[in-house]
Amino acid sequence: MKNKTISIGNSEGFVLVAALLIMLVLTILGIATTTNTSIELQIASNDKVNKKTYFEAEAGAALGTEIIEQSFSCVAGFKETDATNKWADLGGTDIRVYSRDGDYVLYNNARSTSAAVLASKIGDPDKADAAYPKSNLKTSGTDDEETGYLYFEAKTMVQIGGALQMTAGYEGKGKSAGQGGVAKVIDVYSQFAGQTESQTTIAMGWRHLVGTEDPSACQY
Structure with missing residues (x-):
């Protein structure tokens, strides 16, 4: 009977297996890095x-505040561009x-609206008071891209210190007016629709002192 010797130290094929394992690890790392980079680029783009x-x-x-002031200065209102669709x-x-309401003098007759x-x-968009840029306005039924809309609501209020006191004529005091004056207070809502369905709405208040209008400043 012959004895058969088995060597347990044979390393044939180990290099190939090790190389495959290293390539697998590097592939996983590469995919993870690429995915992470792609996500970071998307985050930066969205931001x-x-x-x-x-x-x-x-x-x-x-x-919007400039349009308001121009509206007050342009006594006859803005020059109409399209009489059918009613815009300037x-x-x-x-x-x-x-x-x-058929009038381009938007704020001469202030009206208040509930919240x-x-x-x-x-x-x-159909209820907006102004839009920009008009070159981006789409036809009905399509989405707007990078378009801003402005909404205005105004009210008239007496300034602090403004009052009207009337006393009996027989007292010889007649009547007098406080010096606070009257102001038109306009709420300006600016909404801009950007790319990838992004949208921002900003609200601000603007106060116009009645009597400070300058017709010579009308540009439109």
């Missing part, structure tokens, strides 16, 4: 879009102002 939308809405609120494209700009009614208007 950029959201910030752009926010600053566009903020700029829109400032634009402010000359030399990309801004469109819609007619309010519920106002909330129902914001977000509805």
Whole structure:
């Protein structure tokens, strides 16, 4: 009988297995790194879009105050561009102002609205007072891309220190008016719809002192 010797130290094939294991680990690391980079790029892109939308809405609120002041200065109202659809494209700009009750002098007759009614208007382009840029406005039934809408609500209020006191004529005091004056207080809501369905709405208040209008400053 012959004895058969078995060697347990044979390492044939080990290098191939080790190489395959290393390649597997490197592949997993590569996939994880690529996925993480892709996610980070998406986060950065979304953050950029959201910030752009926010600053566009903020700029829109400032634009709204300029439209308000121009409205007060333009005694005859803005020049109508489209008599059928009732809007005025402010000359030399990309801004469109819609007619309010058939009148482009938007704030001479201030009207107040309940919070519920106002909330129902914001977000509805058909109820906006102005839009920008008008070159981005789409036809009915399509989504807007990178478009801002402005909504205004105004009320008239007596300033602090403003009052009217009337006394009996026989007292010889007649009547006198306080010096606070009267102001139109306008709520400006600026809503901007950006890319990837991002949207920002900013609300701010603007106070216009009645009597400070300057017709010579009307540009539209």
